[in-house]
Amino acid sequence: METITVKDLSFKPFISEEELDVAIKKVAQKINEDYKGKTPIFLGVLNGSFMFMGDLMKSINLDCYTSFVKMASYEGTESTGKINELIGLNEDIEGKDIILVEDIVDTGNTLVKLFDILKEKNPKSIKIATLLYKPEAYNKDHKIDYVGKEIPNAFVLGYGLDYDGLGRNLSSIYVLKD
Numbered sequence: 014m015e016t017i018t019v020k021d022l023s024f025k026p027f028i029s030e031e032e033l034d035v036a037i038k039k040v041a042q043k044i045n046e047d048y049k050g051k052t053p054i055f056l057g058v059l060n061g062s063f064m065f066m067g068d069l070m071k072s073i074n075l076d077c078y079t080s081f082v083k084m085a086s087y088e089g090t091e092s093t094g095k096i097n098e099l100i101g102l103n104e105d106i107e108g109k110d111i112i113l114v115e116d117i118v119d120t121g122n123t124l125v126k127l128f129d130i131l132k133e134k135n136p137k138s139i140k141i142a143t144l145l146y147k148p149e150a151y152n153k154d155h156k157i158d159y160v161g162k163e164i165p166n167a168f169v170l171g172y173g174l175d176y177d178g179l180g181r182n183l184s185s186i187y188v189l190k191d
């Protein structure tokens with residue numbers, strides 16, 4: 014695998030398809046064990062989670078629902094500040110077991126906002142599954158239940174993750190070259 018250029022930046026290979034496959038199957042196996050006899054709702058967080066969600070779900074052997082949500086963030090009035098809205102949640106999640114599926118947990122900001130919005134809808138439980146996790150960048154207390162791979166605090170690209178909207182289609186993960 015070679016260095017690639019996306020827009021104005023160079024990236025080098027970081028996590029291969031094979032390594033991703035192993036990490037994803039491990040997460041799936043743990044979820045299959047933990048949710049035996051339950052019917053959870055997997056909620057993929059768009060856009061970045063689409064590839065992870067696709068591959069993860071192929072190894073889930075539970076009775077389950079599969080759906081996607083998206084965080085929309087826009088400027089409100091001066092007094093309200095930034096508004097975070099969850100869009101795309103059509104199902105009633107009250108009393109349900111939710112597994113949020115993320116491509117990456119970086120600072121944890123997105124995760125905490127999502128969690129707070131979902132909690133108000135009274136699900137029975139909410140757990141987080143993420144393909145990648147940057148422990149050095151994470152500044153929240155919230156537990157992350159299922160992690161595919163811990164990575165250093167560097168910008169990564171591919172397998173759903175983008176740089177300025179580009180690179181989501183890459184089938185493995187690249188890291189910014191220094």
Ligand SMILES: O=P(O)(O)OC[C@H]1O[C@H](OP(=O)(O)OP(=O)(O)O)[C@H](O)[C@@H]1O
Nearest residue numbers: 059060061116117118119120121122123
């Ligand atoms: O832990 P954080 O620092 O909040 O970063 C993680 C979030 O950032 C990315 O989403 P982004 O908002 O870029 O949207 P996208 O999935 O559409 O790329 C990623 O998919 C996570 O949702």
Ligand code: HPA
Nearest residue numbers: 119167168169170174175
């Ligand atoms: O390292 C990253 N790469 C792409 N998108 C991201 N969103 C949060 N962290 C990242």
